[in-house]
Amino acid sequence: MISLEEIGQFLYREARLADEGEYDAWEALWTDDGVYWVPADGDDPDHRMSIIYDNRSRIALRVRQLKTGKRHAQSPPSSVRRLISNVELLQEAGDDVLVGANFLAVESRPRGSVLWAGRTEYRLRRDDGGLRLACKTVTLVDRACALPTLAFLI
Numbered sequence: 001m002i003s004l005e006e007i008g009q010f011l012y013r014e015a016r017l018a019d020e021g022e023y024d025a026w027e028a029l030w031t032d033d034g035v036y037w038v039p040a041d042g043d044d045p046d047h048r049m050s051i052i053y054d055n056r057s058r059i060a061l062r063v064r065q066l067k068t069g070k071r072h073a074q075s076p077p078s079s080v081r082r083l084i085s086n087v088e089l090l091q092e093a094g095d096d097v098l099v100g101a102n103f104l105a106v107e108s109r110p111r112g113s114v115l116w117a118g119r120t121e122y123r124l125r126r127d128d129g130g131l132r133l134a135c136k137t138v139t140l141v142d143r144a145c146a147l148p149t150l151a152f153l154i
Helices: 004-019 023-027 056-068
Strands: 030-039 050-054 079-093 096-109 112-127 130-140
Touching (some): 004 023, 004 112, 004 130, 023 056, 030 056, 050 056, 079 112
Parallel strands (some): 030 130
Antiparallel strands (some): 079 096, 096 112, 112 130
16 A cells, blocks of 8 residues: 555655756656646647647657757746645555646746646555556646647656
């Protein structure tokens, strides 16, 4: 059984690694079959629009691109800090747990600050004695509106 405290510590670490640009450590949190999804509308990424729908190789590519420092949308890099709250254990099935949490992220750029808010569902898996991300689904509050460039790890 995975405790809510262990889950919370994992989620806080994942957020900190993304916020601080520790991309190699962030990427290492993922399972080999990991999926990173930010839906635009609907709940079927194969038939509906997605803002991000990355399998494990696309996650690795996204990280490599961020590490180059040459992504126009991230030059200079955003300063990001996120808050995570309302962490809930939703379901347990074998080595996997489904966890939900709300978040608020502040992205600071030369053009100004942007608030990103939403709900994240994580499918976490116990692997090699620790937790890993098998799936991360980020449902943005403003997903139906025109969004500014989302060029960081949400």
